[in-house]
Amino acid sequence: MLTILFFARLREQLGQTSVQLTITENTTVEQVLTQLIEEHPSWQSPLSSNNILAALNQQMVSKDTVVSAGDELAFFPPVTGG
Amino acid sequence: MTVTDLNSADSIDTKVRVSEADFNAGDEIALLQANNQADGAVVTFTGRVRKQNEGQQVTGLFLEHYPAMTALSLNRIVDSARAKWVINKVVVIHRVGQLNLGDNIVFVGVTSAHRGDAFAAAEFIMDYLKIEAPFWKKETRTDGEVWIDARQSDQDKAITW
Numbered sequence: 001m002l003t004i005l006f007f008a009r010l011r012e013q014l015g016q017t018s019v020q021l022t023i024t025e026n027t028t029v030e031q032v033l034t035q036l037i038e039e040h041p042s043w044q045s046p047l048s049s050n051n052i053l054a055a056l057n058q059q060m061v062s063k064d065t066v067v068s069a070g071d072e073l074a075f076f077p078p079v080t081g082g
Numbered sequence: 083m084t085v086t087d088l089n090s091a092d093s094i095d096t097k098v099r100v101s102e103a104d105f106n107a108g109d110e111i112a113l114l115q116a117n118n119q120a121d122g123a124v125v126t127f128t129g130r131v132r133k134q135n136e137g138q139q140v141t142g143l144f145l146e147h148y149p150a151m152t153a154l155s156l157n158r159i160v161d162s163a164r165a166k167w168v169i170n171k172v173v174v175i176h177r178v179g180q181l182n183l184g185d186n187i188v189f190v191g192v193t194s195a196h197r198g199d200a201f202a203a204a205e206f207i208m209d210y211l212k213i214e215a216p217f218w219k220k221e222t223r224t225d226g227e228v229w230i231d232a233r234q235s236d237q238d239k240a241i242t243w
Binding site for chain 2: 005007008009012051055058059060072074076077078079080081082
């Protein structure tokens, strides 16, 4: 089971703070997004944005990174702190 | 809200705090200078909530963050600065939650033997904080609430280091 977190504008657009997802071996971040859209068709537009960033276990990663069961994967828009 | 005071694994002279609580820049400068006769340079930056943005009147600012990641991210940025310049004490404070006009948002302070390294490291930390640290700003304006978009200019600036 993969824990997925959403933040800021994306959290508001999806109406969710977090979801759990069952994944198979060698699933990439990109494939997680595809799987989420398959399960929640209304999420297609916000999750298809090229601007979505991903952090795996609190470290920024690219979308071809492989995830594992037990990981914490977060999706969010580009950061705007400071 | 959790207050995180972390010492970097590489140094006992790094203070990173993410909190709703305000800070006093004078107190932080005193901390940077305490028991420190080695450094001739103390460079600090304080970011505050301003009343105008993108031509709109701003009435307040909400800051969201990714609690499990923020302190880790800030420490990674400080470690990157330490790898590039000879710096000594570093303080990074970032506030979260609801803020009002004029409130402090962020503080970065760096000491070094010489000003060049201190200036460069402080600016590097702020630049990377803008593009890598998981904070998001939502402005309250006279015409509603608006999530602030990331600026390409911030991205372009950071990658020049």
